[in-house]
Amino acid sequence: MFMKTKFRHKVVFKLLTPIVALIFRIKYRFYGVKFKSNEVKGPYLIFGNHTQALDPLFLATSFNEPIYFVASDMIFTKPILSKIMSYLVSPIPKAKYRADSDTVKNIIKIAKSGGSIGLFPEGNTTFFGDLMEVPYSTAKLVKHLKLPVLFYHIEGGYLTKPRWAKEKRKGKMRGMVTKVWQKEEYESLSLDEIYKQLVSYLRFNDYLSNETKKQTFKSKNKAHYIETAFFVSPETRAFNTIYSDKNDVFDRSSDLHLRIDSYGKFHRLGETVQIEDTIAWHKIQIEEVNKVIESREIKLIMEEELEMNLLTKKKTTALGKVKLLLYTNRVEIKRESGVEVIDFKDISCHVQYTNTLIIHSFLTGVTYHFTPTPRFNAYKYVIFSKIYQKKVLNNDNEL
Secondary structure, rough: OOHHHHHHHHHHHHHHHHHHHHHHHHHOOOOOOOOOOOOOOOEEEEEOOOOOOOHHHHOOOOOOEEEEEEEHHHHHHHHHHHHHHHHOOOOOOEEEOOHHHHHHHHHHHHHHHHOOEEOOEEEEEEEEOOOOOOHHHHHHHHHHHHHEEEEEEEOHHHHOOOOOOOOOOOOOOOOOOEEEEHHHHHHOOOHHHHHOOOOOOOOOOHHHHHHHHOOOOEEEOOOOOOOOOOOOOOOOOOOOEEEOOOEEEEEEOOOOOOEEOOOOOOEEEEOOOOOOOHHHHHHHHHHHHHHHHHHHOOOOOEEEEEEEEEEEEOOOOEEEEEEEEEEEEEEEEEOOOOOEEEEEEHHHEEEEEEOOOEEEEEEOOEEEEOOOOOOOOHHHHHHHHHHHHHHEEEEEOOO
């Protein structure tokens, strides 16, 4: 059955890839460097740094064969889209909020049938321009599949369209395989060594890459909606005081005024603190949340009103407006029927699409999906829950 499907995918891939590549060159100014497979025989396990929603399609234009990508199971809650995607490219569904053995089984099945697997291990497009968390299970997958591993870098992806931005900048992107990791190079390594190596090969810093290129990324709204990813004041270290307007960042707790230039760097206007870029700002956020969690002080961080939905494998069901409260050790959901308390020890928080919060309760098995308002920051729930789980519960979570 898979071989028949694979033939269909080859036909679709051959017909559509040149058209898609041309559209990407014109609309997104993206160029995918073709991978020459003379030196290494497939199938491959392909890892890419994750910058935009279109990354799988960007990556695919560099290859001459169909790639079977691991994709969020959220696309399968949209009946028409999921049917089209399944027919054309057969994505491998993966739940963000829980371990999924079916995903691994499907990957193994496709690899044994000669299909190449595409995976963005971060599972999330970057919020700040550098590598996000890479699950340790990625090393286990490498060890188990015993395939040649290709590392694919997308240059300019974050600076062209930061995850928190509502519009893309006018800049150039390029994608290419930067490392081929043969089975003979890693098969004798321990899981820890494989993990360390693959993170090193996968890591990509858009700012550092652009230091020599000096490419500009132009827009009239280079800072707009940055508060949907950054919530800690670099000046006072207060929470939830950041706001943006066009190219500028402001802070309600101080006189902080930063302006983003066409290289994505910050410049201060006034005598307040200077930070270089969003990577430096992200480090400040992590430091401050670490301090709060380590203090063991239980306090309210944020209360906001959102539309809540119940998420299942096949659909989302609207549950109406609720008040969502973020504490240093839990979240609370206030409805007319009462208050639901979910401790961080029983929770998995993730961000889907651009800024949609997903909260999964391990105790009840229930998954909630919160529709974002324009300046809602879903990422802070992920940061607080993961740092609590690491610092208090000693779970080995990274950010």
